Amino acid sequence: MRRWQIIDFLVYFILRVLICIVQAIRIETGHRLARRLAWFFCDVLRIRGGVVDDNLAHAFPEMPPTERRRLARRMWEHLFLLVLEVAHTPRKIHETNWRDHVRLKNEKELVQALLDDRPLLIVTAHLGNFEVGGYVLGVLGFPTYTVARTLDNPYLDRFLNRFRAGTGQHIIPKNGGFDQIIDVLAHGGAMTFLADQYAGPKGCWVDFFGRSASAHKAIALLALDNHARMSVCASLRLDGPMQFEMHNLTSIDPHEVGNSVGTIHELTQWYTTQLEELIRQTPDQYWWLHRRWKDTRKKKSKKKQAA
DSSP states (O other), X not given: OHHHHHHHHHHHHHHHHXXXXXXXXXXXXXXXXXXXXXXXXXXXXXXXXXXXXXXXXXXXXXXXXXXXXXXXXXXXXXXXXXXXXXXXHXXXXXXXXXXXXXXXXXXXXXXXXXXXXXXXXXXXOSBBOHHHHHHXXXXXXXXXXXXXXXXXXXXXXXXXXXXXXXXXXXXXXSSSOHHHHHHHHHTTOEEEEEOOSOOOTTSEEEEETTEEEEEOSHHHHHHHHTTOEEXXXXXXXXXXXXXXXXXXXXXXXXXXXXXXXXXXXXXXXXHHHHHHHHHHHSGGGBOTTSOTTOOOHHHHHHHHHHO
C-alpha cells in the first residue's frame, strides 16, 4: 500500500507542476501549444484514431475522410484547450468580470427553474467545457450537485474536487451516493449529469446519431419519481479560449398535463435527441473518442445460443 501511495503522490506532484507551468503561460501561447499537441496526438500517435474515425463516419456519413481527419484534429485541440481553461479559470473568472468571459443564451427559463422550489436536473454531455460550466453556475450564485466517479488516485481526486467546489459545486460519488441525490432533490436542489456515457447492455437503448446507444435509466427515473424539471445545457467555447456561451437549449416538465414524454424511455430519448442537436452545432467540441455506441447484446445472445 505504501508503494502505491508513493506512486500516486508522484503522479499528483508531476501534474501539479505541469498545471503551474500551464498557469504561468499566456492563453495565446497555450492555444498554439494545444494545436501542436493536437496534431501530434491525432496524426502521429493516432490515439484511438480508429474509434474516432468510426464514430465520425457513422455520425456524419456524408463527410469525406479528409474532413473527418480535420475534425478529429480540432477535437484534440479542444481537449487540450479544456485543460488549459480549467487551469486558468479560478484566476480569470470571478464575480466581477464573468461577463468578459461568458455569454448567456436562453437563460431566463433556466434561472426560473433554478430559483423555483422544485428540483431540477441539468443534463449535459462531454461537450464544450463542462467543468467550467459548473464553475460559472456557482459564480452566478447557483450551487449545484454533480455525480462523479471517484478517481483511483486520492490526491488527484481531492485536487479536482477542490476546483469543482471553489464556487459551490458539490460532488456526490457515483458509487454509494444515491441517498445523497435523493436528499438533494427532496430539498429542491439542482443536480447535473453527464448523460452521454455508455450504460452497458442493461441500459435504456435510444437512438443517438442514427445508431442504438445505451443510456443510464437513472436520470429519467429520478426526474419522474421526484417531480423534477429537466434542462439540457452546455458550456460551448466561442471564438477562442476562455470565451464561453452558457447555452440552455431547452427545458421540459415531464409532469405537465398533456406532456407526451412520460416514461423512462421517452424521457431518455428526448434529452438524448436534444444533446445530439447541441453536438451537431459544435461537433469539434465533443469527445468522439468515447466508445459510446458499443453493443454487447448480440455477442451475449450468440454465446447463449452456442451454449
